[in-house]
Every structure is written in C-alpha cells, then in structure tokens.
Amino acid sequence: MNELTLTTPALLFSAISLIMLAYTNRFLAYAAVIRNLHDKYLEQMDDSLIEQIKNLKLRLNLTRWMQIFGISSLLLCVLTMFLIYIDYYTFAVWVFGLALILLILSLTLLIKEIQISAKALSLHLSDIESHLKKK
Template identity: 55%
Template sequence: MEITLTTPALLFPALSLLLLAFTNRFLGLASLIRNLKDRYATSRNKLVYSQIENLRERLLLIRNMQAFGSLSMFGCVLCMFLLFADYIVAGKYVFAFSLVMMLISLALAIREIQISVKALELELNDLEEKSTQ
C-alpha cells in the first residue's frame, strides 16, 4: 500500500468533527446531570436516581471516546511527521494505530448511543405507568 503525507491528513476533518460531537455530548450530559442532581435532592425519586446512574456510565464512555479520538489524532500527526522524515514503514504502523484508535472511539460511541436509548426508555416506561394509573 502506498502511503503519502496527505493520507493521514485526510482523517483530520473527520476526527475534528467527531471530537466536537463528543464534546457537545459531554457538555449536554454535564448540564443534565446538574439538573437531575437538584431534582433528586428535593424528590428522592427512584427514576431520577436511575437516570443519574445511566448518565454516570455514559460520561465514562464519552471520556474514553474522547481519549481514543485524541489518540487517533495524535497518531495521525505522528504519522505525518514520520512520513516527512522518510520513515515510511514506521509511518504505516502509526497510521494503522490511528485507524484502530478511531475504530475503538466509534465503537464506544455506538455503545453510548445504546445506553442513551435505555435512558429514554426509562422515561417512557415511567410515562406509561403514570398514564395507566
């Protein structure tokens, strides 16, 4: 496989957008956690506590998504440096490492979305229980 200096640079826009999306998810969760914490402090509602537990798991996933995405970006920059210095074989290995880090980050994003859906199901189940009472 032929790899040039521009090959790892092709990942920059995708990685930048992914990291921005992950940061936005983190900020949204942080705000939601603060609101739910206040709600739980006043009501001691079991549903609110379940939501907070769900958000705790999602926060850990987002942290890891950001870490693996950042490692992927770091690997791309290192790959470009190695290719620039004519270390082609090392550059290929580092690029492969970057791709693996990006795959892991995306896999964690899929898992986080699944957990997010579970949180919404908790809300819908609570709504259904209240409507049948």
C-alpha cells in the first residue's frame, strides 16, 4: 500500500503557490482592464463595450473561483499534514484526496478561462484584419 507522508502534501506547496501567483496576476490584469473600460464607457457610452465588459466579468468570476479552489486545496494540504502529524492517517488520506480534486477543479477552470481569453483576442484580431482589408 502506498503511504502518505508529511512530504507528499508539502510537495504541492510550491506548485500551488506558483499557480496562485499566476491567478493573482490575471486577476490584477483584469481589474486594470475593467477600470479602463469603465472609464471609456462613461466617456463614450458605446454599446460595443458592453460585450467586452460581460466577457471580462465572466473571466473575472472564473479567476475568482480558480483562486478559491486553489487556496482551498492548499488549506487542505496543510490540514492533511496536521492529520498525519496527529496520526489520523485514514482521514488524512481522504482530506488529501479532496485537496487534489479542488486543485483539479481550479486547473480545469483555468483551461476554460484561457479558452474564453483566446476567443476574445481572436475577435479583436479579426476586427483589425477586416479593417485592414477595407483599406
């Protein structure tokens, strides 16, 4: 039988920390873009900006859930280590399994968010291409 030791959940610390840093950077980038779009909308009241704002709102919500699942995974890794330390091995295995599932959910949402981001950028590029073809 494979044995869960203190080092197993500890190995995920650096990975989850790097993932959380990337998520935070995405979140901050979206916040800056949303603030700029908000100001632009107040100046121009252009309805074309509303779709961009809806898209960013969806991406922001996905990023928030990615962060929540990632942080929860890290928290459960710490709890797993504590449970191993106090010899609650069976419970520790289940908690660690839940931590892995939360990490999987977080990464799955990242894939979905990347797809939405790529689609949005493709739309911007197609707008530029169609404008260039008109010239």
